[in-house]
Structure formats: C-alpha cells, structure tokens
Amino acid sequence: MSGASSRGRAAVLRNRLVLPTLGAIVLLAAWQATVTLYSLPIVVLPPPWQVATTLVDLFGTAAFWRSVGVSLYEFAGGYVAGVLLGVVVGLAMGESRTIRAVATPVVESLRFIVPFAWIPLTVLWFGTSLVGKIVLVAYAVFFVMTVATLRAVQNVEPTLTRVATMLGMARWQRAVRVHLRAAAPSIASGARAAAALGWIAVVAAEYIGSSAGLGFMITNAAMSLATGVVIAGMIVIGLIGAAVSALIAWLSRTRLAHR
C-alpha cells in the first residue's frame, strides 16, 4: 500500500517537476546552441542569460516602472468601465425580449469589427493620450462581457425564475437578485477572457500611437534593434497578463464562494 503511494508520489514528482525542468533546460540549451552555432549577432537573438540580465537591469530603472504603470492604468480604467457597461447591457438584453431584439443587430455587427481595427481611429480622435487606450480597452471588454452576460442570464435555471415570480418579486428584483447572482460564475469566466483581450489591446494600441507604456517601450526597442529589451518586455507583458487573469480567477473564487 505504502509502496504504491510512494510510487504514485514519485510519478507526480517526475511529471510535475523533473520533466518540466528538463523541458525548460532543453529549450534554453536549444536557444543558446542556436546563438553559438550560427554565431548570431545580439541584434538578431541575444543568448538567454543576456535577456535575463536585461530584465534585471530593467527592473532597476524608473522608466520601466513608469511604462508598466501607464499600461496598467489604461487597462484598469477601460476594463472597469467595459465590464460594468457590458454586464448592464447584457443583463438588460437577457431580461427583455424587446431590448434583445432591438440591440442584437447593432451589437452583432459592431462585434465583428475587432478592437484592433479601431486603433488608428482612436489615434485620430484622441491623439496619443491615455484616453484613447482606455476607450479602446472598454470597447474590447464591453462586447465580450455583453455576450457573456447575455448567454449566462439565458442559461439560468428556469426553476429559479419561476420561484422568483411565485415569491412575487418585481422584474428588476428578479433580474438583479436572482438572475445576476445565478449567472455570476459564468460572467466571471467571461471577465477572465475579457481581461486577456483587454490587456493585449492596450499593448497593441501602444504600438501604433502612443508616447508611453509597455507596448511603446518594446516597439521603440525594436526600432533601435535592442532585441534583448524586446524579449524582456514580452516576458513582462506575459507575466502581467497571467497575473491579471489569476487575480480575477482568485477574486471570483473568493467572492462567489457561497455557491
């Protein structure tokens, strides 16, 4: 019995720790080998350790933290606005057949103009200011949240609606206190997808018309052929994206723990 469990623990150790570490080593070795074998210049592909030192150097500069702050500020502003608006519109569309019929064609046709296509227009409208990016993130997040909320509300267990009606709840009470609550977990997973899209929309918007932020930092680095900074910036963008996603998952787990 104990032999079987220790064998099981060994397998877990192998699969969770040894093999992934091996994979990471293989990747880094292949990277290093490519650089040495083809004697690639640093401009094309810096070796791994150099990217690591670049990353550490970046952490020490104020400009880097300013870029991170600007990008996060743009993201947070647009995300909050987009989520709130999207949930309200999605809930209204889910509750009323008339609102749904009126809004669906407009929402569906705008939804196909992906947020990235709006970037040049937001530059014309708002210049390189932060407002343009906030609007863009809000737009990106709004449609994801509208659709997610609408689907979640429509999939609420019909018995709950009947119980609420029987208890004599008013329509808006039923919407907010029954439907919204029952739909909350699905809406939360929509909010996670929206965060990933919104974060990358910030980065993309910063490529094209901006004077600050992480996206601006790495396009600038690319133009001056500082490839190490480009890769370090990509790593930071990925880490922040993963962190935001984990934060929202944690929030929805702890806040919605009662169900």
Add this chain to the structure above:
Amino acid sequence: MTTASAQAAATPGRRVAHWRRARRLPGWVLGSVGVIVALAAWIALSQLLAGGGGVINRLPGPAAVLRELVAYASRDLLTDVAASLRVFGIGWSLGVFAATGIGLLLGRLPALGHTFLPIIEAIRPVSSIAWVPLSVVWFGFGLTGKVFLVGLAVFLVVIVYAVDGCTRIPDDLARTASMLGMSAWQRFRALILPGTLAEVLIGSRVALMAGWGTVIVAELVAADSGLGAHLIAVQQSYDVPAVMATMACFGITGFVMNGVFSLVEARLMPWRPRASGRAT
C-alpha cells in the same frame, strides 16, 4: 378568431398573455428599429461635431463613410483584401497543421507531454501580438513575419484543443477498440485521429478571430500591404471617412470568414449543435 377571443376572454390571465403576444412586434422590426436608432444617433453626433472639429472632420456621417467605401471598392479594395487573406490563409493553415501534429505527439506520448506542455503553457499568455516587434526585428516587413505571427496565434489556440482531443478518448470506445482486437495503427486511425480532428475543428474556429486580429495588428505595424497598410495610409492623411470605411471592410471580411467556417463546420460535423459566431 371568435373562439380564440372567447377563450381569451374566459380567463383573465390568458387574456393578458394573448394581448401581449399580439402586441409583440416581430424580431426583424425591432431589429431594424435598433439599427435605425443607432444610425440616427450617429448622424446626430456627426452633425453636432461637424463645426468644432478643426481641420479634421472627426466624425463623418454614415453617408460619407458609405461613399468612401464605394470609392475604395472601385479602386483597390480587392487586392488589399486578397493580400490580407493570403497572409491569414497561409498562417492559419500552417498553425492548424503544426498544432495538430505536435498536439498528437505531446498528447499521446506522456513523457514528451509532461516535458514540453509546460513550456507551451508558459508561452500562451504572451499573446502573439506581443511578438509583433520581435517579428519585425527577425523578418522585417515582408510576408514571412506576418505569416509567422498568424501561425503562432493559431498554433497557441489550437494546440490546447488538439491535446485535449487526443487525450480524452471516451472509455467505452477505448474498451470497444481493445475488445475488437484493433492494432495500434487501427486504433489511431479509427479512434484517436477522428477524436482529435473534431476538437481541432472547434479550436480552429476559435482561432479564426485570434488569427484575424493578429493579421490586423501585424499589418498596422509592418504596413507594406493589405487592408492594415491601407488603414494606416488613410489614417496618416487624416481621412476619417476612409479610416471608418476600411474598418468596416475588416468587419465584413471577418463576418464572411466566420459564416463560411460555420457552413463548413455544419457540413463536417452534422451531429454537433451549431454554435453561434464567437467573434472574440
């Protein structure tokens, strides 16, 4: 008619329901009301902003955008769309093929899977859009860099579905296969490959919009051909109607692609309930 109204009159509850149903307008009427209201709001806003925009007409009305769209369509819309679709098509097919092959490999050989899937999981949160500057350094502004980006975007989406599809073969099917004494190759052909391909099909639909979004960003940054290059060109001449017309082209192309793929999907997997368009 008379019996219906008599029945409706019989119970008050039913009468209300009947009255409601009669008053409810058909969906298309309400839908067009929505579109008309949106257009009216757009026109009103454009009138309101017409005076104060300075040199740039910041919000042209729908008519101006439509005129611009027609003008663009009569000039080089088709060549631009073709260039964008070429990038998309090559990148998307490469991404789907690579993801299917590597997914099967990593899914069926657990040792390989445990070794390399964590790396893929670590790369996944770095959206392909974050790779744009690096691809400019590596490949310059040509076709290769954009194909690389689209392929990467599609690969990172589809690989998850491919691995899922080939590891989650239903138990009863696997038992049936071993009961029938299938060889490893037969089992692969009849069981694993179809299961994986069905998941890959779903994944490649999700990847459709991820790939299309990447094409847009790649063309905006490395603006040498395609719809994105045109969008940047008209933006730099402050031609707002043309910018909006080009955005509409992006939307229409994405919509058509989604529709075509839905048809293909319904044809290939008739047993699956039809999913409505997932744009993001």
